[in-house]
Structure formats: C-alpha cells, structure tokens
Amino acid sequence: MYLPKWKWVVHPIIVFIFSIVALSLSLILYIYWYVEVSAGLKGVIERAKLDPEQILAPQTWVVILVLSILVAIILAGIFIIFVYNLKTLRLYRLQRNFINNFTHELKTPVTSLKLYLETFQKYELSREDQLKYINYMIHDTDRQADTINRMLNLAKIESKTMKGKFVSRDLVAVAKQFYKKNQHVFNRGEVFFHNPSGRMLVCRIDLSLFEMLLMNLLTNAFKYNESKVPRVDITFMPKGRKLYICFEDNGIGLRRPEIKKIFRKFYQTGKSENMTAKGSGLGLYLVDSIIRLHKGRIMAANRENNPGSVFTIILPLNAPAPASSLRLHEKNDMG
Amino acid sequence: MSFFEKKRILVIEDEAHIAEGLKLNLVLKGYDVKISADGISGLQDWKDWPPDLIVLDVMLPGIDGLSVLRSIRLEDERIPVLILSAKGDSEDKIKGFSYGVDDYLAKPFNLEEFLLRVDRLIVRASRYDAEGERGEGDLSDRNWVYTFAGNRIDFGTLTAFGPHGEIHLTEQEVKLLKLFITNRGKPISREKLLEIGWGYPRGTKSRTVDNFMVRFRKYFEIDPQKPLFFRSLRSVGYVFDHDSGEKGNDR
Numbered sequence: 001m002y003l004p005k006w007k008w009v010v011h012p013i014i015v016f017i018f019s020i021v022a023l024s025l026s027l028i029l030y031i032y033w034y035v036e037v038s039a040g041l042k043g044v045i046e047r048a049k050l051d052p053e054q055i056l057a058p059q060t061w062v063v064i065l066v067l068s069i070l071v072a073i074i075l076a077g078i079f080i081i082f083v084y085n086l087k088t089l090r091l092y093r094l095q096r097n098f099i100n101n102f103t104h105e106l107k108t109p110v111t112s113l114k115l116y117l118e119t120f121q122k123y124e125l126s127r128e129d130q131l132k133y134i135n136y137m138i139h140d141t142d143r144q145a146d147t148i149n150r151m152l153n154l155a156k157i158e159s160k161t162m163k164g165k166f167v168s169r170d171l172v173a174v175a176k177q178f179y180k181k182n183q184h185v186f187n188r189g190e191v192f193f194h195n196p197s198g199r200m201l202v203c204r205i206d207l208s209l210f211e212m213l214l215m216n217l218l219t220n221a222f223k224y225n226e227s228k229v230p231r232v233d234i235t236f237m238p239k240g241r242k243l244y245i246c247f248e249d250n251g252i253g254l255r256r257p258e259i260k261k262i263f264r265k266f267y268q269t270g271k272s273e274n275m276t277a278k279g280s281g282l283g284l285y286l287v288d289s290i291i292r293l294h295k296g297r298i299m300a301a302n303r304e305n306n307p308g309s310v311f312t313i314i315l316p317l318n319a320p321a322p323a324s325s326l327r328l329h330e331k332n333d334m335g
Numbered sequence: 336m337s338f339f340e341k342k343r344i345l346v347i348e349d350e351a352h353i354a355e356g357l358k359l360n361l362v363l364k365g366y367d368v369k370i371s372a373d374g375i376s377g378l379q380d381w382k383d384w385p386p387d388l389i390v391l392d393v394m395l396p397g398i399d400g401l402s403v404l405r406s407i408r409l410e411d412e413r414i415p416v417l418i419l420s421a422k423g424d425s426e427d428k429i430k431g432f433s434y435g436v437d438d439y440l441a442k443p444f445n446l447e448e449f450l451l452r453v454d455r456l457i458v459r460a461s462r463y464d465a466e467g468e469r470g471e472g473d474l475s476d477r478n479w480v481y482t483f484a485g486n487r488i489d490f491g492t493l494t495a496f497g498p499h500g501e502i503h504l505t506e507q508e509v510k511l512l513k514l515f516i517t518n519r520g521k522p523i524s525r526e527k528l529l530e531i532g533w534g535y536p537r538g539t540k541s542r543t544v545d546n547f548m549v550r551f552r553k554y555f556e557i558d559p560q561k562p563l564f565f566r567s568l569r570s571v572g573y574v575f576d577h578d579s580g581e582k583g584n585d586r
Contacts, residue, residue, distance in 0.1 A: 107421040108350050111444070114358055116352075118445070118446035119359060122446065123363060160427045
C-alpha cells in the first residue's frame, strides 16, 4: 500500500540488467538460428547436388564475430548511458541539497537585517541598544557579502576564464600576514605556524585566491570542532621541488567513507548538523579548484593518534631565489 | 496587554541575531520570552517552562523543527505553534500544516505582520482555554480510547487490552503508540522514531526502538513472530496499520 509494488521494475539498475540479459539472449539466438539455418541449407544443397562452395561462401565464424562485435558495441553504449544517468542523478540530488542550504544561507542575514531595521522604524531605542543592534547588522551584511563573494568566485574559477594574477611569494609570510589580518575570525582558538626548514619558501600564487583557500581551510577547522580551544597547526615542508603544507586540527575529524567525497561540488558531511555548521557544500570544492589552478594537489586524512583531520596541500616550489632577484620577479609579474 | 500574568513565548531559533531581534520585539509588546538555540533544548524548555505560544524555526541543529513540532503534538494538541522558516514554498507549508502547525511565516517576514499574528494566536488560544473546548480525537485528551482488531488502548488509564490480557503502559510506550496511530499506514524510520519519540539528535544509532517494537508485538499481536499490525520494513523502519473495516476510533 505504501510502496507501489511495481515500482522496482522501472529502477535504472533493473532496466540496465534486463537490457543486458535481453541483448545477450538475442546474440545467442542469432547464432543458434544462423547455425540451424545454414545446416538446413547445407542439407538442401547436398540433396540438390549443387556446389556448396558457391552458395555457402561466407564462413560461419565471420558472421558470429561480426554479430558479437556489434552486440559488444551496443552493450558498451548502454553501459555508458547508464553511468551518465547515475552521474546526472547524483548531481541533481546534490544541487537540490545546495539550493536548500543556500536558501538558508542567503535568507538568514536578510531576515535579521529586515527585523532590526523594522524595529528601529517602530521604536525609539536607547543609543546603547542602537549601537549593539547596528553592530549585529554590520555583521550580517559582512556575512551576506561573504556568501555572495564565494558564489561569484566559484563561478569565475569554474568558467576557466580566470587566469589569476600569479606572483612569487614566500608562503610562510603570506600565511602569517593573512592570520594577522583576520585574527578576529579566529580569536576563539589558536593557530600556530611551523617552518622547520627555516628558509623562505617561494611559490607562484594568486594572492587573493590563496587567501580564500586559507580562509576556507581554517574556518572549516574551527567549524567542525568540538574542542574547548580549537587549534590548527600549519607546517611548511619543502620536499625536492614541491612544497607540502599540512593543516592539522583538533576537530571532529573525517569519517572514513567521506574522505573521498568531501572535495566534490555541493558535498556536505551528513551528520555535521548537530552543530550550527551550515554551509553551502562549496568550501572544499573551491579549495580544490584553487589548488588545481596552482597546479597543485590536496589530500585529506585523519590524525593518527588524536581526533582531528589533516589537510595537506602540495604546490610546485620555485627554485630558491636570492632576496634581491625576488623584487625583479614581482615586477615582471605585475607587468 | 491586559492580562494579570504575562503570556510566555518560547522562541526556538538557532540564529542568534534573529532570536534576539524577536525577543526584543516580543518583550516590548509585553510578553515573557525565552530563547532555545536548538531542537533538543527547545523540547526541554517546553517541558520546564510551559509557554503559551511557540515560535519555531525549521532548519535547526540536532532535531529539525518539524520533528520538534511532531513531538510536541504527541503530548499537546492545543498549544499554538508559529513556524518561521526560510523555506516558503507551498510544499513546505503544507508539510508544516499537516504536522499540526497553526501559522506559517516565510523568512524574511514583516515585523508588524509577525507581531499581529502572534497576538491573534495567543488571544485565540486563551479564549479556547476559557471555554474549555475539546477537539475531536484530540491526542492530548485524557479520556481517549483507541481500538483496533480486538485490541483496546485506553490513554486515560494508561492501560491496554490485547490478545494476551491487560497491560499497563509506560509513558514512553504511550507516546510511541500515539505516534504510530497518528501515522497509521505510513512507514516511520528508526531515526525519526528516536527523534520524535525520544528527542535524540539526528544520527543517533540505537536499538531502543527495536526493543519497544518487540514489546508492542507481545502486547497486541496474536502471534508476535508474525506481526500483522506492527510490521518492520527492511531498511526503512516500522509501520503500524490495521484493517479499517472495523471502527478504529471509539470514545
């Protein structure tokens, strides 16, 4: 009553299996009938005392081979359509999830802003209260601007028209500067920088994109975190011509089956909802896209001994250049 | 407000700014307001601090707003609940109303409209209270009796009569039975049962539900090994149903 009994018949996997079975069956029948018919024909020819060479010229195995190849092509076609169908379905589901989350993410600050503006219109509040609520409104506007920026940046990065303004920079300095500039976002916890090599680690990066990447990784580390004091350790390790940057946090970590999926577009960890961590499912996809634009890679894992996750980015390292030539480099890049 | 006592409003909303803005306005209107930041504490506050009206957000951490609503409706059919949700499609509204919400406003909303709707709901609820009116088939009605296939559940005395005799029901069993009866014929997942019946957060894994199902089958099934009414659906959950040939609802 609650589940229509025939519904499983139209399920894509069932349809797929049925068509394969039907196709294989038809192949067997083709061959069987062909053999039957040619055997009958042979008998007729022999009885009629004709020259068998003249009429049964094409050999049986050629026919079988051609039939098999054709069926194989059809099979491959069905299979490809099946896989595409599954992918489309998944994307459709993810997109709906995304719209749901973004509806919330876009409407919440607007609701709050409207609420306070209408309150101001209705009542004469004390100056103290006014300032407090004006601060809320500024915060909401920032939040809205962030969301909009994230969407626009994603569209730009995805459209592949984004070339990026690449400059050579010491990443340790860039990261530290970024942290200093945005300390108010992270004052709930601690961020530590480690550079055991002690040297300058210069990579060609797009500054604004790289900062966006840092922001996404660090806010994630703080968001999916139930420790009293969230802590992130950023370690810079040059290995040959590559630079490894590890972001290690003391958060809730990743569930094993999720590790592969987190960089997918619109993907969100399922059970993060027991915190107020609502997002768009775009953050890590954005990070991955930025890293690719920098010809690098990103990997995710859990910490070995303690709860928490480790995100490692690998970027191509510039040949260590003397400080004086660094300036020159930059000038060229600007031009 | 010309009441002797301030009317209480419970605001279940996880966005701190919105919650505080609502509180500010409701307090200025003369209400006593409490904020709960998630579904679990919302249910707790509803029990500890009985309000006259609940303002409920749908997308909440822990237990979502609709499950909070269903959980409340199992025990209190009459308290006015107003949903404030970012989702404003008819589909979402219909879902809300089918679970027993009194009013539904989509975010962003108009402040004046919100306040007037709140006033209206409170006035109406207090008038009903004065008249002592009772709704038909009201689940919170103390003297409600439900019969199916020779079984009889008396929600007034917390007793049931099944094929194996009389049973005294626990509070939790009563709550779960009500949930099944109001959702007769509709499968309910283990997760939803835990959320609505126990107030556990999403994603809780527990065999508790299965233990209760074993008990219900022992109470009401002629052969508990081959259940007719409390059936399990593989990878879905449980469903309660019975033939509607006989009178289901009896007062």
